[in-house]
Amino acid sequence: MRRGAELEVTDRAILYEILDAGKVIHIGIAQSNSFPVVIPLAYVRDNNRILIHGSTGSRLFRALAAGEKLCGTVTLLDGIVLARSAFHSAMNYRSIMIFGTATEISESDKEHALERFTNNLISNRWQEVRPMTNKEKAATMVLAIDLTNISGKVRTGGPSGEDESDLTLPIWAGHIPIVESYLPPIAAPDLPDAAQLPSALIELE
Amino acid sequence: MRRGAELEVTDRAILYEILDAGKVIHIGIAQSNSFPVVIPLAYVRDNNRILIHGSTGSRLFRALAAGEKLCGTVTLLDGIVLARSAFHSAMNYRSIMIFGTATEISESDKEHALERFTNNLISNRWQEVRPMTNKEKAATMVLAIDLTNISGKVRTGGPSGEDESDLTLPIWAGHIPIVESYLPPIAAPDLPDAAQLPSALIELE
Numbered sequence: 001m002r003r004g005a006e007l008e009v010t011d012r013a014i015l016y017e018i019l020d021a022g023k024v025i026h027i028g029i030a031q032s033n034s035f036p037v038v039i040p041l042a043y044v045r046d047n048n049r050i051l052i053h054g055s056t057g058s059r060l061f062r063a064l065a066a067g068e069k070l071c072g073t074v075t076l077l078d079g080i081v082l083a084r085s086a087f088h089s090a091m092n093y094r095s096i097m098i099f100g101t102a103t104e105i106s107e108s109d110k111e112h113a114l115e116r117f118t119n120n121l122i123s124n125r126w127q128e129v130r131p132m133t134n135k136e137k138a139a140t141m142v143l144a145i146d147l148t149n150i151s152g153k154v155r156t157g158g159p160s161g162e163d164e165s166d167l168t169l170p171i172w173a174g175h176i177p178i179v180e181s182y183l184p185p186i187a188a189p190d191l192p193d194a195a196q197l198p199s200a201l202i203e204l205e
Numbered sequence: 206m207r208r209g210a211e212l213e214v215t216d217r218a219i220l221y222e223i224l225d226a227g228k229v230i231h232i233g234i235a236q237s238n239s240f241p242v243v244i245p246l247a248y249v250r251d252n253n254r255i256l257i258h259g260s261t262g263s264r265l266f267r268a269l270a271a272g273e274k275l276c277g278t279v280t281l282l283d284g285i286v287l288a289r290s291a292f293h294s295a296m297n298y299r300s301i302m303i304f305g306t307a308t309e310i311s312e313s314d315k316e317h318a319l320e321r322f323t324n325n326l327i328s329n330r331w332q333e334v335r336p337m338t339n340k341e342k343a344a345t346m347v348l349a350i351d352l353t354n355i356s357g358k359v360r361t362g363g364p365s366g367e368d369e370s371d372l373t374l375p376i377w378a379g380h381i382p383i384v385e386s387y388l389p390p391i392a393a394p395d396l397p398d399a400a401q402l403p404s405a406l407i408e409l410e
Contacts, residue, residue, distance in 0.1 A: 030235030038233035065330030170399030
């Protein structure tokens with residue numbers, strides 16, 4: 001995305017707010033003698049770390065657990081910026097970049113981590129679902145990435161940096177916000193009558 | 206994202222449809238003796254390649270133009286899947302992964318490429334904006350990545366793979382679609398009266 005009215009974010013509260021607004025992180029690792037790989041993963045922030053989870057059989061998760069250096073990037077697209085010139089056109093966004101390594105969390109920490117994931121889908125979901133079995137827990141690897149080396153960039157608003165002489169041209173300029181929203185929930189077929197819509201979803205109906 | 210009802214996509218028409226629905230690609234490259242880096246970039250598909258553009262001064266673009274191996278990943282989040290168990294909960298998405306290297310496009314190809322970028326913001330924009338100057342063109346590097354090594358994955362619908370015994374529990378299950386939409390355009394301040402809203406934006410007003 002073109003540099004322009006981009007701002008570096010250093011305030012940790014804002015960095016965390018951006019992380020909390022996202023759901024997908026792109027994790028990249030190098031692979032010696034091969035192509036790097038960039039994988040989209042669900043994540044949740046838990047204090048000064050983010051958590052990711054995957055199958056214990058996953059090649060990526062085993063590489064990460066072994067201490068492979070990673071870069072994790074979260075990007076939220078917020079709008080399209082139309083300048084009077086193609087050159088100054090841009091996109092509005094919030095993005096976070098994290099460098100580090102991942103560490104497998106301890107067994108005693110796992111329950112808490114899995115609860116954080118589940119309640120990140122919709123609030124209170126962990127309290128509604130059938131409890132996780134030991135077999136399921138054993139099949140799930142949870143990794144933590146410390147938010148030590150974290151940076152952010154944000155671009156907002158309309159066009160910027162345009163040439164003085166462009167500003168009087170009869171060309172529309174401005175920006176178009178992009179928002180993400182939830183549609184009404186779609187129930188699985190053959191739900192028992194007693195299976196009521198979670199309260200967190202009622203406002204979406 | 207947990208594997209479940211995920212489908213590998215091999216049909217090139219569908220792979221391209223997913224690419225055309227996205228606007229941001231996460232490009233990852235390795236960096237010897239350092240962390241890999243994953244950068245979000247605007248892109249547009251142009252036949253059997255995607256195009257990215259950046260400043261000729263960008264370190265990433267110079268590394269890419271020098272033939273650095275890359276992985277490019279596009280991810281569209283389509284929904285949240287609530288199973289009766291945390292373990293089978295998931296997200297719906299469409300994702301594309303491309304392995305390859307980037308090549309700087311020829312000067313004669315540049316005009317076409319920049320038009321593709323600009324008209325990917327909103328249709329016909331290239332025909333509306335002030336023409337690009339030679340100086341602006343010279344400051345912009347456009348790279349092409351061939352879509353030879355491309356793969357895709359899609360997950361749709363409600364929960365899958367749930368335990369037989371979970372299906373009769375009095376727990377709501379289903380999915381919540383997520384959609385991205387444009388809000389009404391916001392004009393830059395002090396637009397001349399003659400600067401009319403582009404016809405492609407009228408329906409958003």
